[in-house]
Amino acid sequence: MKSSALPSPAKDFGWHDPGFIHTVVMRGLKPSSSFSYRYGSDSVGWSDQIQFRTPPAGGSDELKFLAFGDMGKAPRDYSAMHYIQPGSLSVIQAVADEINSGNVDSIFHIGDISYATGFLLAYRL
Incomplete structure (x- = not known):
């Protein structure tokens, strides 16, 4: 929609x-x-x-998968964001590293996929 x-x-x-x-x-x-x-x-x-x-x-005999969810959110750049949870950056980096290693067959995201709080990113000047 x-x-x-x-x-x-x-x-x-x-x-x-x-x-x-x-x-x-x-x-x-x-x-x-x-x-x-x-x-x-x-x-x-x-x-x-x-x-x-x-x-x-x-x-x-072998299935390599990642499962994650409810990891929070944080900006990867210099933007300001509402409700920052910096631990999410290490989670997404670990997921990206595993995907790039080629050792993943499937990914299961179990949890919130949207943190729509009504605020767009506002860049710091």
Whole structure:
């Protein structure tokens, strides 16, 4: 849903348009295989090609996964933010390091994915 269709206060001060949210069901995916996709439309435009790899089949002897959630939030730049929880920076860095190492088959995010407090980032001068 576009934010212009949202009631107040979701479209007022401090909020921004989240853009479009796309949902899709992918069928016929095989274990331990690489796939790619794009999203969008002819009227709005298309994303770049995105690639992902499916995890091993159920019953596999090895499945490497990350699970995290409710880690809080903090800025990675010099912006000011409402309700800063600096421990979140070490969590996201550890997740990024594991992903970049190539040792992760799946990621499970269990917890809040949005900390929409009604405040946009305000840069310090």
